[in-house]
Amino acid sequence: MMDRPTGVRHVMVGVTTLVAVMLYLDRVCLSIVGEAIKEDQGITPEQYAMLLSAFFWAYALFQIPAGWLGDRFGARVVLSAYLFWWSACTGLMGMASGFAALLALRLGCGIFEAGAYPLASGVIKAWVPSRERGLASGIVAVGGRLGGAIAPVLTASIASATADGWRLPFIVYGAVGMAGAAVFYWWFRNDPATHPAVNPSELAVIGNHADSATPHPGAGLPPLEVFAFNFPLWMCSLVQFLSNFSWVFIITLFPTYLEKVHQIPLGTRAWYQAIPLYFGILGMLAGGMLSDIAMRRFGPRWGRALPMAASRVLVGFAYLGCLASPDAFSIMLLMCLVAWAGDFGTAPVWAWSQDVGGRHVGALLGWANMWGNLGAAVAPIVIQKIQSQYQTPENPAAGWAVVFAVCASTQVIGAIAAMFVSSSQPIGRPAAA
Incomplete structure (x- = not known):
């Protein structure tokens, strides 16, 4: 025994x-x-x-x-x-x-x-x-x-x-x-x-x-073709780029939006920014558990793809909801959904890299994480440019409405890309005949 x-x-x-x-x-x-x-x-x-x-x-x-x-x-x-x-x-x-x-x-x-x-x-x-x-x-x-x-x-x-x-x-x-x-x-x-x-x-x-x-x-480093010619890897990288593009709004320009559009004081702004991050923690835990359940139920082809895609859809709906929400508290609740759903999709990305990465799992996740951080790096610049382009003195919220619409549209692309992320074929290993 x-x-x-x-x-x-x-x-x-x-x-x-x-x-x-x-x-x-x-x-x-x-x-x-x-x-x-x-x-x-x-x-x-x-x-x-x-x-x-x-x-x-x-x-x-x-x-x-x-x-x-x-x-x-x-x-x-x-x-x-x-x-x-x-x-x-x-x-x-x-x-x-x-x-x-x-x-x-x-x-x-x-x-x-x-x-x-x-x-x-x-x-x-x-x-x-x-x-x-x-x-x-x-x-x-x-x-x-x-x-x-x-x-x-x-x-x-x-x-x-x-x-x-x-x-x-x-x-x-x-x-x-x-x-x-x-x-x-x-x-x-x-x-x-x-x-x-x-x-x-x-x-x-x-x-x-x-x-x-x-x-x-x-x-050595993984062969160039591992990164250059692997379609699921590029799709996962695109998912990461777009995921961080939308998520980083919470920790960068969300306080500015609250101040300029809703005149929320500093102390309240701090809480409105912090609360979504705690929802993100719950999203990560849920994403890990449900990703494993999906893997057991749907197998390697869809087990990681479906949770990734679902997370993008939820984030997109949350940003669309911002277009119809008149008050700051409602926007904060929708940012909680953005954080929860965005972080829900993090665990499947990690698990996918472990499923297919083999001896190059570190470099593989590094590749996807690099694209995610590049998305986070360019987002504040793009968002600020969009906001300043479309705002008017009479309606300071107009530019932010366009920002929310753009963030929602990027998540549609992310959801489509996620459907092509499969764990069926290990990276760098030729497909079975």
Whole structure:
């Protein structure tokens, strides 16, 4: 009779979730203390915008190389190194002076954080049985949203304890992250079979734990044709681009809309922006569970595609609802649906990359995540241009109505693209004759 399975796989998911929490604490910290930094360092609004965007572009463009390094050298070494170095860059920001130093360190944060989610996907594939990967992916993704939700209050509380009002949060988060990197390296193993706390019963539960978190010293970057000529991959990338295009409105220009159109005061605006993010957490959990159910019921062809498409349809309907909603509270509730449905679609994307990625799962998710972050990067510019083009002095809401219509239309395209995302054929493996 076999012993009861140990629960190390659950601990691994929990530890990876904490890494995601740190990811967003460090990422959001700058926006919370930005005014204090500008005043203390004499940074202009234009330079401050460069600090914010520098992280975003570096994060997007380093997704693939960061994921590939994890595929080549293993998550234990590489994810530990990434966590250490992005935490070091964060901590050094609290000691830096001048725009150039802050810009360089912000770029460093973006470069090293780029590997976190691609490598987390490999950790889940190695440690979680396929039937549970959607839920595990959702839990890890929730860590990021949770970090983003708690960062404002926590950062402000730490910053208020110092005279300059901004350095201490960076130093605290950096120190905690570097310590966390050491703990992760000590506890984590690329292969569950080599972990001293895993018993044979748990190995049997994990099943074919594959090798996505294990080093592949001879592995190069995936062949170009893997990305260039794989139609489902391009469709998944398009889904990610359009998903983030609509979602990022909540954390960028939604407060501006509330102020300009509805004259909502600052305190209320903060809550109206925060509440949808908590609904996003619920959406991620639901997306993980229902994606696994859909996979079991509909199989690899439709199991990931249907949840992705459904999430886009719901987001589209929410933005259409904004056209008919006259008050700010109703708009906030619709943004809750945007956040819930948008994050509902995150877990199926992760799970799909694990289904088909094989030894290149990190680089594959990095590719899709890169396109998602590029969507988030261009959205504020496009939305602001649309809004300013169509607004009038008599009707400041007119431009925003066009924005809502555009966001809704992009989700129709996203839903159609999602229907072509299939887990039937592993990436890079020729189809069976």
